[in-house]
Amino acid sequence: MFVLEKITSSVYGVDNPPIDWADISLLVPHEAIRREMTRMCLSINKLNESRGEAWQVVYFCEWFTDQFAAMVHEHHDNEEVIYFPWIATKVELPDKKLSEGHKELIAQIRRFVIYAKRLLRKKEKAAPKSSRSCRS
Numbered sequence: 270m271f272v273l274e275k276i277t278s279s280v281y282g283v284d285n286p287p288i289d290w291a292d293i294s295l296l297v298p299h300e301a302i303r304r305e306m307t308r309m310c311l312s313i314n315k316l317n318e319s320r321g322e323a324w325q326v327v328y329f330c331e332w333f334t335d336q337f338a339a340m341v342h343e344h345h346d347n348e349e350v351i352y353f354p355w356i357a358t359k360v361e362l363p364d365k366k367l368s369e370g371h372k373e374l375i376a377q378i379r380r381f382v383i384y385a386k387r388l389l390r391k392k393e394k395a396a397p398k399s400s401r402s403c404r405s
Contacts, residue, residue, distance in 0.1 A: 277303040298344055305337060327392050330385035338378050345371045
């Protein structure tokens with residue numbers, strides 16, 4: 270199901286492959302998020318190197334704020350409300366709450382959403398009147 274050499278997880282991989290549905294259920298959303306974050310970093314680097322065109326920056330900021338950040342928040346909210354409490358009924362959890370790992374990631378995403386929205390506002394202010402109506 271997975272190409273073990275390409276798994277980005279620090280838990281599962283060639284030496285510790287996923288063995289059942291429970292392992293896979295943890296891998297699927299987290300692999301997707303990590304892969305998108307890797308691609309996002311590559312996109313940012315490309316925009317920085319080439320001093321990306323305005324439309325590229327706008328599309329990237331819109332994708333990040335409207336799609337990616339929303340998806341990651343929804344995923345983590347679901348883990349907090351549904352998945353972690355369910356796990357707690359099956360096994361004894363360590364004293365450290367499972368969600369501790371989310372805090373720094375969510376803080377980084379929030380900081381970038383603020384930055385991206387500022388960029389979008391600047392672009393909107395600089396746009397000619399005729400193109401402003403194209404933005405929803």
